[in-house]
Amino acid sequence: MRRGSVRSYGLHASVKARARASGPSASVEDRGGDRGGTLGRWRRRGTVDYRRMMVTERRAEAPTRPVGLLGQPVRRVEDAALLRGEGWFIDDIDPLPNTYHAAIVRxxxxxxxxxxxxxxxxxxxxxxxxxxxxxxxxxxxxxxxxxxxxxxxxxxxxxxxxxxxxxxxxxxxxxxxxxxxxxxxxxxxxxxxxxVAATVESALAPGAPVLHEAVGSNTLSDRHLRYGDPDGAFTRADLVVRKSFRVPRSTxxxxxxxxxxxxxxxxxxxxxxxxxxxxxxxxxxxxxxxxxxxxxxxxxxxxxxxxxxxxxxxxxxxxxxxxxxxxxxxxxxxxxxxxxxxxxxxSSSATERVTEVEAAFSSEGRLLALRLDMIDDVGAYVRAPEPATLYRMHGCLAGAYDVADVDARARVVVTNRCPTGLNRGFGGPQLYLPLERTMAAAAGMLGMDPAELARRNLVPSSSMPYTTATGAVYDSGDYEACLDEALRLAGYSDARRDQGTARAEGRRIGIGLACVVEPSVSNMGYITLSQTPEARAQALPKSGNAEGVTIAMGPHGGVTVRFTTTPQGQGHATVATQVVADVLGVDPALVDVRTDADTAANPWTVSSGNYSSRFAAIGAGAVHVAAGRLAEQLRAIAAPLLGVEASAVELVGGAARVAGEPSRRVSIRRLAGAAHWDPAGLPPGVDAGLATTAYLALPGLDPPSADDRINSSATYGFLVDVAVVEVDPETFAVKILRYVTVHDAGRILNPLLAEGQVHGALAQGLGAALLERHVYDDQGQLLTASFLDYLVPTATELPEPVTAYFESPSPVTPLGAKGLGEGNTMSAPAAIANAVADALGLEDVEVPLTPGRLWSASAS
Amino acid sequence: MRRIEVDVNGSRHVRHVDERRLLSDFLRHDLGLRGTKVGCEHGVCGACTVLLDGAAVRSCLLLAVQVDGCRVDTVEGLAGPEGLHPLQEALHRHHGLQCGYCTAGILMTAVEMAGEAGPHSVEEIKQRLSGHICRCTGYAGIVAALSEVVGS
Incomplete structure (x- = not known):
């Protein structure tokens, strides 16, 4: 069993503790003279003397520990520039003189x-x-x-x-x-x-306008994939649950x-x-x-x-x-x-999916087989990488459950709407809302608690690594332990008891659960599942996922890292700094991570970029590999100076030293200087210059097999969400009373950043659950084309979630890490929909769960 | 074109601008103060918030000519030579930013709050923040940071 220890970081408790530890370090006078009227005036008007709290600035807040930054809640190196307005975003740069401006007629x-x-x-x-x-x-x-x-x-x-x-x-x-x-x-x-064909239904209706005459149909792809013996399983089933779902467009x-x-x-x-x-x-x-x-x-x-x-x-x-x-x-x-x-x-919209689910259960609540009939509306054209939404989750179509027999029909349909594309979760929300709502419905029909039904079907930790019916290899995790912890943190038993009491008082309280396997690092070959095995056999195979990293040390020991992971706030530079500082034993302040990408200068592959939560597993992993090679070079240069074999040299605290004899040392700065200034003096076999480029491809990502099985991602995390909501019986407003999310994303590289990703994904998941939908009229006019109409969550609408983390290291990634930035966009709509349906006693609810829709559903 | 005279972060600027030029474009592209970001250009997202004579305003909804004779404060004026403003420091400590694109606007609203009689309750802080869209953080770190500086 690979299960690690549970860690409940409690973001705010921990950062507060650090805040106290740093303490005020500069006096009022240190603030300097009159910095000009208004800011000073406001401060004087306020009752809080925050000048007292002014602290001396440091470059990169990362603590200068000799080893072991990885896994620590290191504060971000990105912040110093961003907080001052010194970031460089696309509209902040003027790369060429005499540039003209475009306006698009649409x-x-x-x-x-x-x-x-x-x-x-x-x-x-x-x-x-x-x-x-x-x-x-x-x-x-x-x-x-x-x-x-x-x-x-x-x-x-x-x-x-x-x-x-x-x-x-x-x-x-x-x-x-x-x-x-x-x-x-x-x-x-x-x-x-x-x-106009403005919906999937109208695009598929007889006599529908055909968008692309040369195709002759609005269905561009229709694959029917079977694994095991789903028909036999449905024949044996004691209960078959059939339900229909729509996951709407959002962005x-x-x-x-x-x-x-x-x-x-x-x-x-x-x-x-x-x-x-x-x-x-x-x-x-x-x-x-x-x-x-x-x-x-x-x-x-x-x-x-x-x-x-x-x-x-x-x-x-x-x-x-x-x-x-x-x-x-x-x-x-x-x-x-x-x-x-x-x-x-x-520009981009998440793919709308219409799904028909059939789920076969035994009377004991074992999920025997799944049939999923999925239709994806990709909009007016198939813009690459679509129709990837349809196949991104293909290895994990049965989610967290041990299911041997799966039947999947996958159709790609065009409509007169904006082409779809990547949106956080990408295929996850479209899968898990149907799957987890079906599980909740089945629990009701079986007279079983939903948590108990989940427990009976979760892939057991003893089965890890577990190969799913559709070909994914779940690499590690203890799903049941996560479920137990989530139920404990949610006070599940008490909540169920209180729910009955509240109901007797006329209050509508509901509890919803979602169990989600969260894939990260996409197999570039999964998209070719949209082709038949025969067609695939005629083409070059597609597989894998790889990232390249260049690391260089300058003559004074400063380190520059370049990669093509195109971060947009996730803190890649901070994590790369942690990795490099640990591997090379250097002060993190000496590490400079270049986050700008340039296909003419950076290492990159076709799978580079910032998607499928790939950084922690493969980006940071590639940094680790590249830094390791540079470390080898430094050790080789140090070895003759220290009179030992390179294998006896360790890099710690800015020095190369003899393992076990820390006083025998030479500074890394000196080694860097030697490499740059004295290449003639380098030991035989050591290259001049201190730079290396390493590429990392994660294992196990083969092209689809001839029988359409695919390990669609390199690694798989897990999360359980429990939502407790109250629905106002008059206004049908949904209030989240408690939200618990427990993750197992392998080794956590930086708990502060992990917590930030979970909060951010949850905010978007709750937005999709309660507020966000792109609304079109029947002529294909978008009615939500401004922030006045397309509502996203603001600070007043979001709960403070309770979070906890298990760490079951991934055996397939260099650092044991998995992605965790998308899971809550997959889980939250399902958990909230389950909770709201539970509160109102409704069989069917449609996201987003707006008061108007809930009122209509309850009235009918 | 009209001549305007504006005090931005304590520096006096005299410029000739088109009557229709947005304040956000004036700050970013005429004065080169690109710390102020533009998110929606229709006054909802709050990214472009600056202080106009001490009050938080949307610079995408104002014309540059409207601030003639006024004082404007932007994110560039917050940190001093000795270090970050306490609100910047608090956002850093509480991981209150990810991509950082909404941060300048949030800081300016927070600075406005800091100048008011406080302390502000968490509910008040959330209400004031509801004029800003952040798609990255889920707001918890921002609320915690502001609470520490302007809260009770």
Whole structure:
């Protein structure tokens, strides 16, 4: 059993403890003279003398311990710049002089033939350089390639036909953004309206308007996959539960929108693009293909900071292509800065899924088999990496449960809505809401407590590593222990008792549970499950996931780390600093982690980027491998100086020293100096220079097998959420009384950051449970295209969760770590839906659980 | 174009600006004070919040010409040569930021609160923060940080 000890960090307790430990360290006078009126005045008006609390600033708050930063709640190295407003986000950089600004003319209708675009009035506006039209896009680009072998002509702007509201139809390039937007309003587009398929149901209805005539159907892919003997299991079952679900469109919509600066260099037909793209870098090749240039001629550069993404900024790449075309057409560098309405309307949405579930149970409550009929609405086009939402969870279709027989039908359907893309959870919410609601319903039908039903079906820790029916290898974990801890922290038994008492008083209290296996580090091959085994056999195999890291030590012992994990707030630099400081035995203040990516300078692979919660497992793992190689080099240089074998040298506290004889030492700074200044004096076999690049590919990620089994992710964490809610019987407002979430994500590299990821994912999961939905009318018009209409949680709407962590180290990642940044987006909608259904005694509830919907459901 | 004179973080700036130029664009692109971020450009997300004569305002909903003769404070003015402002320090300690894009706006609202008669209850702090969207943190660290500085 690999189960580790339970750790309940209690974010606020622990940081408060540290705050006390650091204490006030500067006096009022230290604050300096009059820094100017108003700030000083406000301080004087206040009753809190916070000048007393001013502390002397330190570079990087990481404590300078000799070893063992990993696993500690080290405070972030990113904060110093961000808190001062010194971050470098895409709209903060001006990489090229004489850059012009773009405004995109977008379709106002969901489906129409383009019968004419008049740009003459726009061209008359002073300051306009030109207008890129649909004809230009058709002439200068190739369709984006897709894993689905269907004739869908997807371009960065509409050609001949518009297929969703907000689809680009022209790009105005002008001296500044104001002028570009003025001129964009003067472009007139004539539409010949076509019938609209705004939902999955209308797209599949007989006689539905067909979006892509060359395909002839709105169903682009239909795979039926069977594992074991599901039909036999259903025949044997004592109980079959059948339910239908819809997980609606929502969006993680980060506070920073998209941004792109593109320059097309005529002489070499090459593109440099600065953008806040986040990977996966598979789509770098997709973009290059659309531009008709070799991938080596598309240089993507991301700035050091990105204002959140949660998956959405994978969808920046079509805009890279569009702006590169504009730059090519008009011979100037072009900048485009997205606004919020554009972002909500046309950039990225989570995939809506309609699922029919059938679950076969024995009378003892064993889940024998699952049938899942899943239809994913990917919007008007299949934008890579879609239809990945449909297959990301394929290895774990039965979630945390030991189920031998699985039947899955997976369909990809196009509708007249914005193309879908990565959004935190990506396939998880779409799976777990149906699965966990079905488990709760089954518990009711079996007359069993939901927690007991879960317990009877959880994959036992003694089975780890456990291979699922669909091919995943769950690498470690003690699911039952997590469940027990979650129930204990939630006071589950007492809550059940109190629920009955409250009900007698007319109060509606409900308890909901969700058990979730959280995959991290995607197998790049899982998407090829959308192809038949025969088609796969004809193509190059796709598998695995890899990251590269370059680490270099300068002549004074400073360390620079480069990678292509494109962080957007997760604290990659902090964790990399912890890893490097530990492995090299150097002061973390000497470690500089470059978070900006550059495909012409950084190590990267097609699987690089910031998605599938991959950093802790593979990003930090690759840093560990690279730092280990640099450490080997340092030990080899130190060995002759210390008169021992390299294997006897340890790197601790800024020195190389003889193990067991700490007084025999030489400083790492001196070793670095020797490597740079005295290469002739290096021991034989040691390379000059102190830099190395290491690539790490995680094991066990084969392509799909001929029988369609796939280990869809490298490692699998687990979490249990328990929600206790009260629904107001008059207003149907949902109040969360208690929320417990217990995770096992392997070794926790930094508890502070882990807690931050859990809080953040939970906020988005609760948003999807209670508030967030993209609402379209039957003509495909988005009704939620501003923050006035698309409601995201604010500080007043979120509970303070109780969190706890088990640590069952992953045997497949270098540091034993797994991802944990997405689990609560998968669990929270299910846990809250279960709790609300329990409170109101409803069989069916639909997220988001708005008061109006609950009132209607209760009234019917 | 109109001539305006603005005191930003204690420095006087005289500029000629288009009447329609947004204050957020004026600060970011004319004065180069890019610490103020723009999130929604329709006054909801709060990322662009600055102080106008001491009051927290959305710089995306104001024109630069409207602040002629006023004092504007932005995130760049908070830290001194000796260190971070206590609110910045508290956000750091409580892991109250991840991507950092909403942070400048939240800091300016918090500075406004710090100048008011306090202490502020946790509920008041949450209410005031509800004018800011943070998609990363779930707000707990931000609430804890503000509570420590302006709370009871």
């Amino acid at each position: 379709s106002s209708v969901a489906h129409a033939r383009l019968s004419g675009t008049d740009i003459s009035a726009a061209l008359e506006v002073d300051g306009v350089v030109g207008v890129l039209t649909s004809d230009d896009v058709a002439a200068l680009s190739q369709p984006f390639p897709s894993v689905l072998d269907v004739p869908v002509d997807y371009r960065p702007a509409a050609v001949d036909v518009v297929r969703y509201v907000g689809e680009p139809v022209a790009v105005v390039v002008a001296r500044d953004r104001y002028i570009a937007e003025d001129a964009a309003e003067r472009v007139t587009v004539d539409y010949e309206p076509l019938a 993680c919509t980060p506070v920073e929108c998209f941004g792109v600066v593109c320059h097309w260099q005529k002489s070499t037909s090459s593109v440099v693009a600065w953008c806040n793209f986040q990977g996966p870098f598979t789509t770098h090749a997709v973009a290059a293909h659309a531009l008709g240039i070799p991938a080596s001629r598309l240089r993507l550069i991301t700035p050091p900071d990105s204002g959140g993404s949660f998956g959405t900024k994978s969808s920046v790449y079509p805009y890279v292509v569009l702006m590169a075309l504009a730059s090519r057409r008009f011979g100037v560098p072009v900048r485009w800065t997205e606004d919020r309405v554009e972002h909500l309307l046309a």
